[in-house]
Amino acid sequence: MAEKRLQPPAHIGVIMDGNGRWAKKHFQPRSMGHRAGAQNFRTITRYASQIGVKVLTVYAFSTENWSRPTEEVGALMGLFKDYLREALRDFMDENIRVRFIGDVSAFSPDLRELIAEVEEASAPKTGMVLNLAMNYGGRAEIVRAARTFAEEVQAGRRSPGDLDEALFDRYLYTAGQPAPDLIIRPSGEQRVSNFLLWQCAYAEFVYFDILWPDFKTEDLDRAIAIYHSRQRRFGGV
Ligand code: FPP
16 A cells, blocks of 8 residues: 655755765766756755645855855856756746745846746746745845834834734745745754744754755655654743
8 A cells, every 4th residue: 555645844944955075976076066956956846846845945055155166156156047947947837936035136137037037937836835045044134124124114114113023024035934844954964054044943953964966855755754753842842
């Protein structure tokens, strides 16, 4: 008899880590690790949509990643362009809506154009929401939210007393989405690295000693099984 599939949590976050080490292990340049990582990003995104995940957030480029060698940043930008175009086709077939979280204004005009195109073309899609975190940092997101709220107070549209956690949430990139239930970090590192800082307050973290390009659909199933084995108490008993 076929095994009953566990219901996936509504929102899963993934820190796609380990591309560089994967490349090293295969005696290849780091850019090839990112290429393999981008290919895997497509596979895992489609699978997440097929098993019924409602929101998938993947960390593709952090506000700190600009400090990498120019050549590596350039290779990543090239990959974003190639893969966003290709992924768009796949994702449209899967009814996936793509949103970008992060300060995309820092990217080149052609990448920004592509980002806008992908967001617009996928806006009517009603299936899984894919949040692509690009030039994203959790702290920067919180500062941006605070600044926007302060501007609204200054303009007389809000008063400081209006602010509570629910309202603050509406100023984040992820406004209106459920908070992540499960955050997966492959590659063996056990850090949050500025990912979804506000939103991860009650997320379950699962770390795997697998490099991102080697992370398989079975590993996503395994992370979901681990998630189900945890007892979430949200600060209660
Ligand atoms: C971290 O691995 C990975 C990144 C900084 C880039 C992640 C980007 C992709 C997987 C491409 C995604 C493509 C699209 C279109 C969204 P690392 O380089 O820090 O690995 P290391 O720690 O082993 O050096």
